[in-house]
Each structure stands twice: as C-alpha cells, then as structure tokens.
Amino acid sequence: MRARSGILLPAALAVVAVLWLPGCKKEEPAAGSASSSQTVDDSELIAMHKAMTENLTAIPFDKLTAAQIGRRLVIKARTPDRADPPPPPRGMVFRMGQTSIYSAKLHEVLPDSLKISAAYPTSGNLKIIEISQADIQTIHIGK
Numbered sequence: 001m002r003a004r005s006g007i008l009l010p011a012a013l014a015v016v017a018v019l020w021l022p023g024c025k026k027e028e029p030a031a032g033s034a035s036s037s038q039t040v041d042d043s044e045l046i047a048m049h050k051a052m053t054e055n056l057t058a059i060p061f062d063k064l065t066a067a068q069i070g071r072r073l074v075i076k077a078r079t080p081d082r083a084d085p086p087p088p089p090r091g092m093v094f095r096m097g098q099t100s101i102y103s104a105k106l107h108e109v110l111p112d113s114l115k116i117s118a119a120y121p122t123s124g125n126l127k128i129i130e131i132s133q134a135d136i137q138t139i140h141i142g143k
Helices: 002-024 042-052
Strands: 072-078 093-096 099-109 113-119 126-132 136-141
Touching: 042 072, 042 093, 042 099, 072 113, 099 126
Parallel strands: none
Antiparallel strands: 072 099, 072 136, 093 099, 099 113, 113 126
C-alpha cells in the first residue's frame, strides 16, 4: 500500500502540470470585456479532482472524527477571498477560478471548520489552513 501512495501523488502532480501548463500563457482580455479574470474550464477542474481523489473515499463533514487526524485528504472548496501568509507548501493548494482543491493531512476537526496541515519540505515547519464548513464542497479521505 505504501508503494501505491508513493506513486499516486507524483501521478496527480503530473496531471496537474499537464492541465495547468497550457493555461500559463497570459491572454489579453477581449475587447469590451468587463472582467480580465481567468475562467477555468469545468472539465479541467473535474479531471484534476478525479485524479487527486483516486483511491480515496468520499466522506461528509459531519462524519469526520478526531480518530482520523493525520490521514491524507483532498478537499474541494470555494476559493476564499483571503490568502493565509506565508504561502502554502507546493502541492497543498490548487486554485482554479472560484474553486480551490486542498491536498494535505487532517490536522483538527472543529464544529464549523477543519484544519489541515502540510509540511514545508526544506524546513519541516507546518502550514495549517482552516477551511469553513460553509466553503467545503467535497471531502475525500485516505485509509
């Protein structure tokens, strides 16, 4: 099982790179366009989410318990209006328009939110992000 999870994350990151890199070109907004914000194709978001949640189990927010702390999870949520400084470790947060996909370990279960954590690879320090239950769309957790 350990070898499979060691292959799963690089595979998910490869899918993300393939989906993300073509969109790296800066495009000029169309004439008469009211907004220059980047729109995300739903099929890209769906493909990325599917790749990241392979071999994980969907679970509702109210079924998470303290016994699951430390397990890997993927959360799809509404993108918050704020950013939590310092920036998260690479691979922890993927922002795609109005949706963010978080890949981390469950750090704490609170009544109205979750705290997730990921380690910075060079220092070992943890980045902890709190996600409100109201923003969470789906949760998938590993075994």
